[in-house]
Amino acid sequence: MLTGTPTAAGTYSFTVTATDSATPAQSGSCSFTVTINGSGNGGGGGLRHP
Incomplete structure (x- = not known):
């Protein structure tokens, strides 16, 4: 879960x-990009997994 209040668009x-x-430990990684929209244009944003 990703939570919080954005303070800047970007x-x-x-x-x-x-x-x-x-043992042995197994791991996995995944990169994400989140876009925060500025106020006045519908708000919200999006989360992408490339």
């Missing part, structure tokens, strides 16, 4: 990585 990228507790 496009932001981040990567989520999950690692299990097995």
